[in-house]
Amino acid sequence: MSLTVAIDGPAAAGKGTIARAVAAHFGFAHLDTGLLYRAVGKRTLEGKDALEAAETLQPEHYADAEALRSPDVAQAASVVAAMPEIRTALVNFQRAFARRQGGAVLDGRDIGTVICPDAEVKLFVTASDAIRAERRHKELVGKGHQVTLEEVAHDLAERDRRDAARATAPMTAAEDALLLDTSALDIEAAVARAVEEVGKKVGM
Numbered sequence: 001m002s003l004t005v006a007i008d009g010p011a012a013a014g015k016g017t018i019a020r021a022v023a024a025h026f027g028f029a030h031l032d033t034g035l036l037y038r039a040v041g042k043r044t045l046e047g048k049d050a051l052e053a054a055e056t057l058q059p060e061h062y063a064d065a066e067a068l069r070s071p072d073v074a075q076a077a078s079v080v081a082a083m084p085e086i087r088t089a090l091v092n093f094q095r096a097f098a099r100r101q102g103g104a105v106l107d108g109r110d111i112g113t114v115i116c117p118d119a120e121v122k123l124f125v126t127a128s129d130a131i132r133a134e135r136r137h138k139e140l141v142g143k144g145h146q147v148t149l150e151e152v153a154h155d156l157a158e159r160d161r162r163d164a165a166r167a168t169a170p171m172t173a174a175e176d177a178l179l180l181d182t183s184a185l186d187i188e189a190a191v192a193r194a195v196e197e198v199g200k201k202v203g204m
């Protein structure tokens with residue numbers, strides 16, 4: 001059985017948490033596609049050419065997710081993510097993952113629109129700017145990053161603007177995506193809503 005759950009949305013809206021929980025609930029594989037762009041971005045910060053970094057990307061480059069979750073890597077990710085040739089270099093891997101046997105959950109910006117327009121379930125996860133900044137600030141400070149709430153809010157706004165404005169695969173909700181605003185939901189409630197939606201499709 002192949003079944004794809006596409007979860008998109010702006011930075012720090014809760015996509016990753018929801019995607020992981022949905023995958024665990026149904027026994028599906030999970031791919032955080034942001035890590036691919038973050039890994040390419042990190043390699044450019046280390047001096048590598050962006051296209052070469054994307055074309056030679058190996059699992060070991062995105063295995064250490066924590067090392068990729070810094071604010072400077074996030075910015076570098078959103079810069080390389082606006083380059084059409086970088087996105088093209090990463091398409092096949094994502095599509096193959098989406099159609100693997102046993103079900104797959106992918107989270108990102110363009111999964112329901114470009115990578116898997118035929119995904120059986122599509123969610124577009126949002127939350128207010130203030131809530132997203134607060135959540136990400138707490139997460140980064142908890143990991144020892146020295147950042148202010150204002151800096152985090154600025155980083156998210158800048159990335160969202162770049163991600164939504166780019167010509168290739170801009171961040172946008174697919175027409176058939178369910179909009180899930182997590183501003184007023186705690187993690188359990190947001191996950192329960194997503195699980196309910198996927199459950200309707202898989203009959204579980």
Ligand code: CDP
Binds near residue numbers: 012
């Ligand atoms: O965790 P957060 O929501 O802050 O970001 P992420 O999902 O790790 O993605 C980092 C950056 O990669 C985004 O700001 C996008 O520029 C880019 N990205 C993308 O363009 N397409 C995707 N499918 C996933 C991420």
